[in-house]
Structures are given as structure tokens and as C-alpha cells.
Amino acid sequence: MNKWIxxxxxxxxxxxxxxxxxxxxxxxxxxxxxxxxxxxxxxxIIAFGDSLTAGYGLSRNExxxxxxxxxxxxxxxxxxxxxxxxxxxxxxxNLERASFIAAQNPDIVxxxxxxxxxxxxxxxxxxxxxxxxxxxxxxxxxxPPTIILLExxxxxxxxVSYKQDFDAxxxxxxxxxxxxxxxxxxxxxxxxxxxxxPDGVHYNQIGYSQVVEKYILPATEEALKKLVERGx
Numbered sequence: 001m002n003k004w005i006x007x008x009x010x011x012x013x014x015x016x017x018x019x020x021x022x023x024x025x026x027x028x029x030x031x032x033x034x035x036x037x038x039x040x041x042x043x044x045i046i047a048f049g050d051s052l053t054a055g056y057g058l059s060r061n062e063x064x065x066x067x068x069x070x071x072x073x074x075x076x077x078x079x080x081x082x083x084x085x086x087x088x089x090x091x092x093x094n095l096e097r098a099s100f101i102a103a104q105n106p107d108i109v110x111x112x113x114x115x116x117x118x119x120x121x122x123x124x125x126x127x128x129x130x131x132x133x134x135x136x137x138x139x140x141x142x143x144p145p146t147i148i149l150l151e152x153x154x155x156x157x158x159x160v161s162y163k164q165d166f167d168a169x170x171x172x173x174x175x176x177x178x179x180x181x182x183x184x185x186x187x188x189x190x191x192x193x194x195x196x197x198p199d200g201v202h203y204n205q206i207g208y209s210q211v212v213e214k215y216i217l218p219a220t221e222e223a224l225k226k227l228v229e230r231g232x
Contacts, residue, residue: 042080049112053085062205091130098137112150
């Protein structure tokens with residue numbers, strides 16, 4: 001009898017532990033997407049992606065969305081950049097969250113997804129389909145945002161054929177959907193160990209600052225100009 005009570009107790013505790021963990025994760029992501037108090041008067045930019053957006057291993061202030069906001073404000077732009085990155089998420093998960101992101105009525109969305117699909121060598125056709133559908137959901141909102149697509153590439157160990165086909169989908173999606181495309185953001189930065197965390201996979205604060213300066217900031221400024229031109 002005591003044995004069964006112990007087993008049931010372990011199961012209940014494990015279940016509660018998972019519930020609290022999941023709840024904390026959801027709350028963190030949800031609260032990070034909620035508009036700031038002053039955001040009604042600001043241009044709202046949402047950075048939507050995986051660990052490269054979330055800033056795995058860093059504080060939110062060190063990840064690229066916060067650094068981008070600081071850089072834009074330094075140039076005189078009235079913006080709010082919201083970090084909606086979830087580490088480990090695949091394009092399937094991105095698609096499931098897309099309607100929630102669209103409901104926040106962003107002016108600009110920085111879409112950096114697909115990296116985890118490549119790491120897991122998921123079917124390329126499925127990845128492309130998920131990205132296209134994610135874009136369609138975002139564009140289907142009442143006030144469609146300007147979307148900036150951040151190009152990802154498959155690792156070399158994914159195989160030559162897989163890598164070639166995967167790497168091509170971002171330019172294809174950008175062409176089909178008429179999106180701004182940021183070239184592969186780790187092309188000339190990723191090989192420098194000074195830009196990465198000890199895991200050798202994710203950027204550190206220095207790496208993110210270079211990614212923002214060289215790639216994301218120019219593309220975002222271009223999107224802001226387009227927003228002004230269309231009266232956004």
C-alpha cells in the first residue's frame with residue numbers, strides 16, 4: 001500500500017512540475033509579446049523566431065531585438081521591438097503561433113525561422129510550406145505588417161543535396177511573397193569564435209551587435225521607409 005502511495009505521489013509531483021514549467025514558459029513568451037504601455041505611439045516591430053531571436057543563453061537585453069531597438073532609437077526612430085523568440089521551435093511551432101503574433105498588430109515582423117528544421121533535417125517541402133503559411137497568416141491580419149525574412153542555411157553535415165535544396169527556399173519564399181530578404185546572417189560572423197557562446201552554436205552579445213549592425217538594422221530601416229511611404 002505504501003509503495004503505491006509513493007508511486008502516485010511521484011507521478012503527481014512530476015505532473016505538477018511539468019505544468020508549472022510549461023506555464024512559466026508560456027507566460028514568458030506571452031508577456032514578451034504584449035505591447036508596452038507607450039507602444040500605441042510607437043512603431044511596433046516583432047522579432048518572431050527561434051533561439052537566434054530569443055537570445056539563447058543571454059539576457060533579453062543582450063539579444064538582437066533589444067540591440068536593434070537601441071540602435072533604431074539612437075537614429076531617432078520611435079519604435080518598440082518585441083522579442084517573440086522561442087528556443088528550439090520549428091516552423092510547425094512558428095505556424096501555430098502566427099495568429100497570436102498577427103493579433104498584436106505589428107507594423108513590421110522580422111521572421112527568422114527554419115533553423116531548427118535544418119538541424120533536424122526535416123522535410124524541405126514541409127518547411128517551405130510552413131514558412132509560406134506563416135507569412136500568409138501574418139499578412140491576413142486587418143493591418144498587414146511589412147515582413148522581413150531572415151535567411152537561414154542548413155549545416156554542412158545535413159548533406160550536400162539537402163543543404164542545397166534547403167538554402168534555396170528563402171529566396172523562393174521572398175520572391176513569391178515579395179518580402180524583404182536579409183542574407184544568411186551567420187555567413188561571415190559565425191566562424192569567428194569571439195562572436196559565439198561556448199556551445200559554438202549561438203551568438204553572444206558581441207556577435208548579436210554585429211548581426212544587427214551589418215544585416216538587420218539596414219533591412220529594418222528600409223522597411224521603415226516603406227512604412228512611411230505607404231502612410232503607416
